Amino acid sequence: DVKVTQSSRYLVKRTGEKVFLECVQDMDHENMFWYRQDPGLGLRLIYFSYDVKMKEKGDIPEGYSVSREKKERFSLILESASTNQTSMYLCASSRSSGGYQETQYFGPGTRLLVL
Amino acid sequence: AQTVTQSQPEMSVQEAETVTLSCTYDTSESDYYLFWYKQPPSRQMILVIRQEAYKQQNATENRFSVNFQKAAKSFSLKISDSQLGDAAMYFCASPSGSARQLTFGSGTQLTVLP
Structure with missing residues (x-):
């Protein structure tokens, strides 16, 4: 079974x-x-990565950055947290298979409260 | 931007009955997958069922099945013999942007009544 933590x-x-969130x-x-x-x-995409050191912006990248130094690890960084970033953050992973979207497997989520 | 619409924010069903959750989507892809995910309270999001758009046959997984209407861009989820454990938020997802991305609907909160 796939495990995303x-x-x-x-x-x-x-x-x-x-703030650093790791996946x-x-x-x-x-x-x-x-x-x-x-x-x-619903779920809104912040960033995604399709390879080590590669990243692409999603729908709402403002105020966030990401890092992927190793294939298994993807970090989300809030450079200067603001109250409007209070939310549930979900990480997911999927394999690549040609031109199709593969099933995404999700982590348990991080509930972030910014005071 | 691609959109996915789940028009029922909340639904309820009696235990052992059947319920259908609706979803419409908008994609410019020709071949693609569609997904239904389930998020139980305080638990991890998991895949319920996946439909391959190039297949005319509707996908089925035990008590879960889909009604896929490609021309209408409609992708509803039918849950038969509902169980208390089916209570969850259900999200529909369709392709968007690159081949790797999905757009999710706003979700339908399903309550199962004993």
Whole structure:
């Protein structure tokens, strides 16, 4: 079974702090994703990566950056946390297979509260 | 931007009954997969069922099946013999942007009544 883990289930941070959210997958997947989940808005893609050191912006990249130094690890960085970044953050991974979207496997999520 | 619409924010079903969750999508892809995911309360999001758009036959996984209407871009999920464990938020997802990306709907919260 694919396992996707996230470094924290719950985080409380202060406005202006730098925040690191880490995600690790154990199935050698090429693709990794960061989403934020807010009530009524579903999942919105922040960034994704299709290879080590490669990244692409999703729908809402503002205020976020990412890092992928190793294939199994994908980090989301909030350079200066703000209250409007309070949300649930979900990491996912998938393999690459030609031109089709493969099934994404999700981590348990990190619920971030910015005070 | 690609859109996925789940028009039912909340639904309820009696245990052992059947319920259908609706989803419409908008993609410019010709061949693609569509997905239904389930997120139980405080638990991990998991795949429920996947439909290959180039297959005319609707996908089925035990009590879960889809009604896929490609021309109408409609992809509904039918849950038969509903169980208490089916209570969850359900998300529909369709391709968007690059071949790797999915767009998710806003979700349908399903309550199963005993």
